[in-house]
Amino acid sequence: MRYIKIEDAKPGMCLAYNMYDTDGHTLICNGSVLSEFYIRRLSDYGFDGVYITDELSEDIQIDPVITPELRAEGLVGVRESNIDGCKTVAKKIVEQVLDRGVLSLDLTDLRSFDSYTYAHSVNVAVICCVIGFGLNLNSEELEQVVTAGLLHDLGKLVIPREILNKPSRLTSEEYDLMKTHSTLSYELIKERWDISANVKAAVLYHHENVDGSGYPDGKEGYQTSFFTKILHAADVYDALVSKRPYKNPYSPYEACEYLMGAGGIMFDSKVVEALMLCVPFYPKGTQVKLSDGREGIIVENSGMRNLRPLLRLLDGTTLDLQEHENFKITILHETNETVHDPIAGEADRKKMLTPSRRYRIMAIDNMLIHLQTLRGFLHNMYDLRLLTSVDQALLYLKRQTEPDLIILSLDIPGTNGIEAAEKIQGIVGDLVPILFVIDTNDKSVIARCRKAGAAGYIVRPYKPTYVKAEIKRILTGQQVTH
Numbered sequence: 001m002r003y004i005k006i007e008d009a010k011p012g013m014c015l016a017y018n019m020y021d022t023d024g025h026t027l028i029c030n031g032s033v034l035s036e037f038y039i040r041r042l043s044d045y046g047f048d049g050v051y052i053t054d055e056l057s058e059d060i061q062i063d064p065v066i067t068p069e070l071r072a073e074g075l076v077g078v079r080e081s082n083i084d085g086c087k088t089v090a091k092k093i094v095e096q097v098l099d100r101g102v103l104s105l106d107l108t109d110l111r112s113f114d115s116y117t118y119a120h121s122v123n124v125a126v127i128c129c130v131i132g133f134g135l136n137l138n139s140e141e142l143e144q145v146v147t148a149g150l151l152h153d154l155g156k157l158v159i160p161r162e163i164l165n166k167p168s169r170l171t172s173e174e175y176d177l178m179k180t181h182s183t184l185s186y187e188l189i190k191e192r193w194d195i196s197a198n199v200k201a202a203v204l205y206h207h208e209n210v211d212g213s214g215y216p217d218g219k220e221g222y223q224t225s226f227f228t229k230i231l232h233a234a235d236v237y238d239a240l241v242s243k244r245p246y247k248n249p250y251s252p253y254e255a256c257e258y259l260m261g262a263g264g265i266m267f268d269s270k271v272v273e274a275l276m277l278c279v280p281f282y283p284k285g286t287q288v289k290l291s292d293g294r295e296g297i298i299v300e301n302s303g304m305r306n307l308r309p310l311l312r313l314l315d316g317t318t319l320d321l322q323e324h325e326n327f328k329i330t331i332l333h334e335t336n337e338t339v340h341d342p343i344a345g346e347a348d349r350k351k352m353l354t355p356s357r358r359y360r361i362m363a364i365d366n367m368l369i370h371l372q373t374l375r376g377f378l379h380n381m382y383d384l385r386l387l388t389s390v391d392q393a394l395l396y397l398k399r400q401t402e403p404d405l406i407i408l409s410l411d412i413p414g415t416n417g418i419e420a421a422e423k424i425q426g427i428v429g430d431l432v433p434i435l436f437v438i439d440t441n442d443k444s445v446i447a448r449c450r451k452a453g454a455a456g457y458i459v460r461p462y463k464p465t466y467v468k469a470e471i472k473r474i475l476t477g478q479q480v481t482h
């Protein structure tokens with residue numbers, strides 16, 4: 001079997017995996033032949049892709065972590081906020097994972113836009129279980145972390161759908177309302193004597209970052225439990241790899257890059273390491289493109305093959321990338337930089353009427369190599385102004401229109417980064433957000449950044465995916481987890 005994007009599905013193709021609707025009912029069975037009608041319906045439902053089987057892929061076996069039936073049962077439990085049902089499902093998830101000894105998340109979870117919150121909760125529960133299994137938690141602990149995964153977003157079910165699925169930036173009132181969901185989830189379970197304090201705390205604090213920048217209470221890493229940290233990483237990982245009305249999915253590799261980039265900032269580094277061990281960068285059955293233009297399907301990716309998998313090319317021949325290390329591999333999917341807009345027609349029309357403007361970013365760093373690195377991965381998307389001193393920047397800001405964002409290195413020798421930020425704000429006010437680049441993930445440094453009104457900070461050495469996501473978050477207000 002292999003995974004194809006819904007837009008590549010053709011009538012006559014044979015489905016290799018059941019498709020479910022929001023109620024957990026089977027929409028189309030494994031073994032069905034796709035028709036024009038089915039494909040249109042699946043696309044309308046918002047499915048990103050389907051598993052099919054054909055001559056090229058019939059021997060590729062992809063094992064789900066849990067059975068599709070159990071996944072559907074979880075979907076219904078979450079949708080109905082049935083806490084007892086969720087507890088039963090949590091038990092079964094742990095049993096299935098322990099039985100199979102599954103340590104890999106190869107199979108992409110197929111979900112529609114409408115079922116996002118429920119499907120997300122079930123998948124987060126499964127990811128929590130696999131991470132926990134990798135971290136040698138015992139079955140009782142696994143059951144707790146899985147239960148927390150199933151229950152963590154119940155509070156979202158009372159948030160209006162227009163806000164949950166809003167394709168554009170949330171207003172601050174909407175964002176504040178959105179942020180109440182973890183507390184609302186907690187309210188639903190706090191009186192239950194049969195749910196442990198560990199589960200309750202993980203549900204309440206699943207949006208807390210280890211640097212204290214999360215919500216609802218701004219707790220730091222040492223104040224939250226290991227369960228909370230596992231749930232937090234699993235939640236964001238699943239949000240990143242999902243297709244949403246306002247974004248295309250990240251590939252597993254990009255999502256891992258993001259999490260690694262935010263290790264020690266948002267996430268616990270040990271948890272990120274454990275997650276990376278169970279995430280196949282190139283999942284089995286995925287179609288990829290090589291740097292020489294050839295395309296193929298991932299046949300084997302375990303262990304050392306995670307980065308250099310075994311491929312079946314479209315002509316049926318096999319290519320072992322461990323023996324051809326000079327090829328670059330790209331998963332065939334739209335990049336996460338293209339924001340999918342459900343009202344694209346209207347947006348396109350407006351775009352044609354208004355001259356497009358790229359965001360302008362000013363980066364200040366005395367090290368040319370750092371500026372060049374930023375230019376390397378940002379120049380395609382933004383208008384960049386790269387400056388090697390704060391004085392140059394001040395001069396520029398006095399004479400030219402202000403940029404949309406300033407990236408400021410905190411450690412330019414001979415300059416106090418915080419004072420520099422104040423001087424910059426003296427010219428541009430606090431309308432231009434400042435993203436600090438720091439060299440050490442040190443609490444006092446972070447506190448200084450916050451005091452200076454930082455819109456965010458990134459720690460060197462950084463991962464491009466994380467920097468890009470931070471910039472996008474600041475410029476557009478789009479959060480990675482909704």
Ligand SMILES: [Fe+2]
Nearest residue numbers: 152153182206
């Ligand atoms: Fe959440």
